[in-house]
Structures are given as structure tokens and as C-alpha cells.
Amino acid sequence: MARATQAIIDLHALRENYQLAKRMAPNASAYAVVKANAYGHGLAPVANALKASADGFAVACVDEAIALRELGVLLPILVLEGPMDALECQSAIELDLELAIHNQQQISWLQALSGGVVHVFVKVDSGMHRLGFAVHEVPGVVSQLRGLESVNGIQLMSHFACADEPGHPFVAQQMQALQTLSPMKLPMSLCNSAAVITLPECHKQSIRPGIMLYGSSPLVDKIGPELDLAPVMTLQSNIIALHDIRAGESVGYGQGYIAEKDSRIAAVAIGYGDGYPRSAKNGTPVLIKGQMCPLAGRVSMDMITVDVTGLDIHLGDTVTLWGTGLSADVVAQHCDTISYELFCQLTARVKFRYLGG
Numbered sequence: 265m266a267r268a269t270q271a272i273i274d275l276h277a278l279r280e281n282y283q284l285a286k287r288m289a290p291n292a293s294a295y296a297v298v299k300a301n302a303y304g305h306g307l308a309p310v311a312n313a314l315k316a317s318a319d320g321f322a323v324a325c326v327d328e329a330i331a332l333r334e335l336g337v338l339l340p341i342l343v344l345e346g347p348m349d350a351l352e353c354q355s356a357i358e359l360d361l362e363l364a365i366h367n368q369q370q371i372s373w374l375q376a377l378s379g380g381v382v383h384v385f386v387k388v389d390s391g392m393h394r395l396g397f398a399v400h401e402v403p404g405v406v407s408q409l410r411g412l413e414s415v416n417g418i419q420l421m422s423h424f425a426c427a428d429e430p431g432h433p434f435v436a437q438q439m440q441a442l443q444t445l446s447p448m449k450l451p452m453s454l455c456n457s458a459a460v461i462t463l464p465e466c467h468k469q470s471i472r473p474g475i476m477l478y479g480s481s482p483l484v485d486k487i488g489p490e491l492d493l494a495p496v497m498t499l500q501s502n503i504i505a506l507h508d509i510r511a512g513e514s515v516g517y518g519q520g521y522i523a524e525k526d527s528r529i530a531a532v533a534i535g536y537g538d539g540y541p542r543s544a545k546n547g548t549p550v551l552i553k554g555q556m557c558p559l560a561g562r563v564s565m566d567m568i569t570v571d572v573t574g575l576d577i578h579l580g581d582t583v584t585l586w587g588t589g590l591s592a593d594v595v596a597q598h599c600d601t602i603s604y605e606l607f608c609q610l611t612a613r614v615k616f617r618y619l620g621g
């Protein structure tokens with residue numbers, strides 16, 4: 265049998281999670297965020313699974329938008345970082361893309377355009393200081409854009425820095441800054457997944473759910489299943505070796521684990537060469553036959569080692585690294601990261617299998 269390492273992608277769960285986002289913000293249109301290869305889940309299958317029900321898609325860059333149009337996607341596509349050069353503005357016209365506009369250079373490219381129109385989202389820097397115009401600049405930017413032949417629709421968008429921490433005072437500060445723009449009466453898009461869940465008053469005209477579509481929690485104090493999100497990616501491999509070791513013996517590189525008692529150690533065919541994080545600490549859970557087993561020893565390129573002492577476990581048994589039965593949010597906590605990164609960093613060696621397409 266070939267190496268069993270695979271990511272199983274449940275497209276039914278993806279659609280259910282999208283519908284959950286829609287139910288949470290029933291009056292807003294929902295751009296499904298599919299940047300970075302649909303958070304590592306595969307752009308084409310994810311877009312194909314959502315295109316009948318989604319209101320639109322959001323991507324980071326024009327190249328990702330072109331890939332969606334090449335897949336035959338006809339829905340609105342919002343480019344979150346906007347154009348990187350004048351040529352991309354031209355492509356946006358030809359492909360009917362919606363562009364986030366966050367600096368004057370992009371406006372100068374729009375100024376020089378002819379032969380078509382483009383819909384823009386003026387990015388407002390309400391406090392995150394990553395992209396966007398300062399709040400006081402926004403009215404001026406909007407009138408500048410209104411004067412351009414190449415612009416035919418204007419919305420405002422912004423992004424919260426701390427929406428993943430419910431009750432964080434910086435959220436209120438950003439909301440207050442945005443409030444000053446309400447008299448402009450422009451449609452607004454403010455919410456990522458965290459804000460979709462925790463800030464209903466900010467849903468406005470459109471939302472931009474990302475991680476929640478893939479079944480993970482956007483909130484620091486909850487995991488996906490606690491929010492009724494269904495895991496989309498289940499990462500699996502199997503046991504390729506079993507060893508009995510004595511108390512005091514060590515496992516793996518650098519003797520990263522020392523057994524406190526006589527133990528049974530399973531080697532599992534997955535490692536950082538597949539994208540399983542090397543930062544996973546001893547004790548990080550994996551799921552084998554319904555039982556949580558702790559990682560024992562450092563993650564190596566092609567393998568991990570797991571303590572399966574006392575369990576009825578055999579060579580070839582399936583091991584779930586995250587997904588159904590073991591939230592990627594839990595694994596991420598053990599690796600000092602977030603599930604977004606776990607999903608995005610799987611490598612080409614992992615085979616992808618799609619269910620429910």
C-alpha cells in the first residue's frame with residue numbers, strides 16, 4: 265500500500281459552514297474567502313462546491329481572482345489587497361473584479377484607465393494600521409473616486425484587529441472610528457469570521473467569512489465544534505512501526521521524549537515534510553481508534569512518534585492528526601499557532617481526497 269498520508273476534504277461540511285455564516289448575517293451578502301488556495305483546502309474544489317450558493321468570493325490578489333474566473337466562476341470576486349500595478353487594474357476591468365483600494369498609487373492607476381469600469385471597496389484604516397486610508401481621508405478619497413470614469417460603484421471596507429477576543433476594547437475603538445463615516449451612507453463590509461460571530465451590529469451590507477467556512481474557530485476562547493462549525497479538512501496517516509521501550513529510554517531526535525514508564529511507541533507516517541508542524545510539543549494529541557494519544561518526541565521530516573501504551577493498536581491503523589474528532593484548533597494550541605497556518609502549510613506530498621463534491 266502507498267503512503268497513507270492524506271487530507272480528506274468534506275465539501276458538504278464546507279457548504280454547511282457557509283450557510284451558518286449566512287444565517288448569522290441574514291441581511292448581508294457573504295463573500296466566501298478563498299485566498300491562499302482556499303486556506304490550503306484547494307481552490308478549484310472549494311470554489312466549485314460553493315459557487316452555486318455563495319454570493320461572491322474574496323481573494324488576496326488578482327492572480328487568485330484570475331484563477332477563479334478560469335474555473336468558470338461568474339460571481340463577484342473581491343480582491344482584498346487590490347491591484348499591485350496598472351496592468352492588474354486593466355485585468356480587473358476585463359474580468360469584472362471588485363478591487364480594494366487602499367492607497368493613492370492605486371487611484372492613479374485607476375485614473376489612467378479607459379475602456380471600462382470597475383467596482384471599488386475603499387479600505388479604511390480604522391486602527392489596524394496595515395492597509396487603508398485614515399478615517400479623515402476617506403471622504404476626500406471617495407469624492408476623488410467618484411470623479412473617475414473608470415469607477416462605477418464605491419463601498420467602504422475595514423478590518424478588525426482584535427475581533428477574535430470577544431469584548432476587547434480595541435474593537436469598540438475601531439467601531440467608533442468607523443461610526444464617523446456613517447453619514448456618507450455608503451455600503452460597508454467590516455466582518456471577518458470573528459466579527460460575523462461576535463459583532464452582529466457590524467454585519468452591514470456584506471461580510472467576509474474565511475476560517476469559519478473551513479470549520480475552525482476564529483475566536484481565541486472557543487474551538488470550532490463549540491460554534492457548531494463542522495471540520496472540513498481531516499488529515500490522516502497510519503502507523504508504520506510499533507516499539508516497546510523501557511522506562512528511562514528515549515524517543516527521536518535529541519532524545520526529545522524520555523519514557524517515565526515502560527511504553528509502547530507508534531511511528532506515524534507524517535512529518536514536517538508533509539506540513540505537520542515541527543513546533544508540535546510532546547503531548548500534542550493525535551486520534552487513533554477514537555482515543556487521544558500524545559505525541560512523544562520531536563516531529564521529524566517524514567514521521568512522528570506517539571505514545572500508545574496500553575491501547576489495542578496495530579500496524580496500519582489510521583491516525584487522525586486533525587479534523588473529525590480532533591479539532592485543528594486544539595492541535596494549533598499545542599503548536600503555539602492557529603489552525604489557519606496548519607491548513608496553509610500542508611505540502612505537495614499530501615494527497616487530497618474530496619468528498620461531497
Ligand SMILES: Cc1ncc(COP(=O)(O)O)c(C=O)c1O
Pocket residue numbers: 297344423455456457458472473474475476482
Ligand atoms: C481583509 C480580510 N477580510 C476577511 C478575511 C477573512 O478572515 P477570517 O479567515 O478570519 O474569517 C481576511 C483574512 O485574513 C482578510 O484579510
